[in-house]
Amino acid sequence: MYDLNQNKPLYIQLYDAIKHDIVTHQLEKGTKLSSVRKMAVQYAISKNSVSLAYQQLYSEGYIESVPKSGYFVADIVHELTPTARSSPMQETPSEPSIRYDFFPARLSPDTFPLKLWQRLFIKAMKTPLDFGAYTNRQGEEGLRSEIARYLMHSRGVLCDASQIILCAGSSDAMRQIATLFQTHFHEIAVEHPGYPAAGTIFKQYGYAIAPIEVNASGLNIDALEQTTAKMVYITPSHQYPTGVSMPITHRMRLLHWAKREGGVIIEDDYDSELRYQNRPIPALQGLENGANVIYMGTFSKALSPALRVSYIVLPHRYLEAYTTMCQMSHQRCGVALSTQKTLELFMAEGHWERHLRKIRTLNRKKHDLMRNKLKSMLGDQIEIISEGGGLAIIMRPTVAIDLHRLRENALKKGMKLYCASDLYGETWEAIRMGFGGLREEEISDAIELLNTIWIETLAR
Numbered sequence: 229m230y231d232l233n234q235n236k237p238l239y240i241q242l243y244d245a246i247k248h249d250i251v252t253h254q255l256e257k258g259t260k261l262s263s264v265r266k267m268a269v270q271y272a273i274s275k276n277s278v279s280l281a282y283q284q285l286y287s288e289g290y291i292e293s294v295p296k297s298g299y300f301v302a303d304i305v306h307e308l309t310p311t312a313r314s315s316p317m318q319e320t321p322s323e324p325s326i327r328y329d330f331f332p333a334r335l336s337p338d339t340f341p342l343k344l345w346q347r348l349f350i351k352a353m354k355t356p357l358d359f360g361a362y363t364n365r366q367g368e369e370g371l372r373s374e375i376a377r378y379l380m381h382s383r384g385v386l387c388d389a390s391q392i393i394l395c396a397g398s399s400d401a402m403r404q405i406a407t408l409f410q411t412h413f414h415e416i417a418v419e420h421p422g423y424p425a426a427g428t429i430f431k432q433y434g435y436a437i438a439p440i441e442v443n444a445s446g447l448n449i450d451a452l453e454q455t456t457a458k459m460v461y462i463t464p465s466h467q468y469p470t471g472v473s474m475p476i477t478h479r480m481r482l483l484h485w486a487k488r489e490g491g492v493i494i495e496d497d498y499d500s501e502l503r504y505q506n507r508p509i510p511a512l513q514g515l516e517n518g519a520n521v522i523y524m525g526t527f528s529k530a531l532s533p534a535l536r537v538s539y540i541v542l543p544h545r546y547l548e549a550y551t552t553m554c555q556m557s558h559q560r561c562g563v564a565l566s567t568q569k570t571l572e573l574f575m576a577e578g579h580w581e582r583h584l585r586k587i588r589t590l591n592r593k594k595h596d597l598m599r600n601k602l603k604s605m606l607g608d609q610i611e612i613i614s615e616g617g618g619l620a621i622i623m624r625p626t627v628a629i630d631l632h633r634l635r636e637n638a639l640k641k642g643m644k645l646y647c648a649s650d651l652y653g654e655t656w657e658a659i660r661m662g663f664g665g666l667r668e669e670e671i672s673d674a675i676e677l678l679n680t681i682w683i684e685t686l687a688r
């Protein structure tokens with residue numbers, strides 16, 4: 229029986245008490261914790277306090293959640309001693325740890341198929357692999373074939389394995405493209421608002437940046453035609469960050485622009501796997517013969533951003549120049565052989581397709597939950613400006629609320645909010661509400677808490 233008094237918030241006391249029992253082995257690995265309701269009755273405290281304590285223990289890895297069963301003491305904590313760590317809540321009382329993080333590019337850790345990955349990793353390591361040599365510059369043939377096959381049937385990308393270049397993330401991909409075209413092009417058009425990394429990276433390689441406004445059809449092609457840029461970076465299927473999808477007429481116009489100008493389109497199809505309302509429009513690359521489009525994709529959104537695996541599909545006519553560029557710049561494939569081989573098995577054995585179905589269903593649920601909860605709690609005080617895909621809903625307040633203060637107030641309550649002004653200043657204001665990193669059962673409580681903070685911020 230824990231002795232809870234009134235000096236400290238009750239949920240912190242409960243958190244401390246349970247944590248103490250876990251690290252001193254009084255609560256053994258696998259022990260089931262009482263349900264939130266039972267615990268609340270036992271200590272005559274609110275269910276919310278118990279929930280908060282459990283969530284904190286969960287987020288620090290002391291307990292695990294088993295769907296429909298409850299919370300269990302985790303294994304990892306047996307490596308800790310009672311003095312190894314003290315409560316972060318005690319150390320930094322003015323900065324509560326983050327309970328709800330709406331980071332828009334995060335996946336919840338339990339969505340990664342860890343056990344399967346471990347099994348495939350071991351299987352891959354039992355095949356003959358040469359760890360004494362550098363790997364293929366573009367990546368291993370087997371994985372490139374799997375990616376080419378997947379892109380053709382799921383995104384309509386016209387390609388074969390020889391065109392695939394494996395990269396260690398999209399920034400690596402853009403650095404390679406920037407190096408490849410450095411002597412051809414001196415200017416690149418980018419979307420505004422758009423993915424900040426694109427402008428930053430091309431600028432580092434000496435390109436002049438031409439920001440082009442985004443309208444309801446995506447990149448404004450009239451504005452592009454008024455620049456001298458012959459290269460353009462776009463996210464046509466799900467514009468980052470507005471969520472706009474470029475209609476077919478505009479896609480065709482853009483392809484004609486590239487043909488006419490001898491230009492190149494970099495199509496970043498970063499989260500095409502995650503569509504919840506409509507079927508995604510096929511990639512722009514596949515609309516003509518793909519000759520003027522460099523297609524980019526990543527495993528960061530649907531599998532794991534920690535793996536660092538992305539890819540480029542390079543038109544045939546640039547492959548020779550790419551090989552020369554690699555030789556001159558000592559470019560090597562940045563993805564570990566072990567990761568490549570495991571991913572190859574993951575795709576070849578059909579797990580990727582199954583994983584996509586699962587992850588889409590899960591994220592659709594989280595997306596719908598968040599959208600419905602936002603609408604029911606904040607109603608017409610917000611306008612949802614992007615939904616239906618990816619890992620975040622983008623919203624904008626329709627009432628005069630100080631977003632800076634909202635964010636500060638949220639932080640004090642353990643909630644991290646992301647405002648677009650961090651990326652675009654006052655030119656494009658919105659709140660990016662990532663749901664990918666939250667567990668399904670957390671979303672309702674998170675939005676309810678946001679609503680409370682919202683009301684408090686408006687009141688003061």
Ligand SMILES: Cc1ncc(COP(=O)(O)O)c(C=O)c1O
Binds near residue numbers: 423468525537538
């Ligand atoms: C537009 C865009 N492209 C690409 C990526 C993925 O980058 P990476 O492959 O480096 O994880 C992101 C991630 O948020 C993105 O927003």
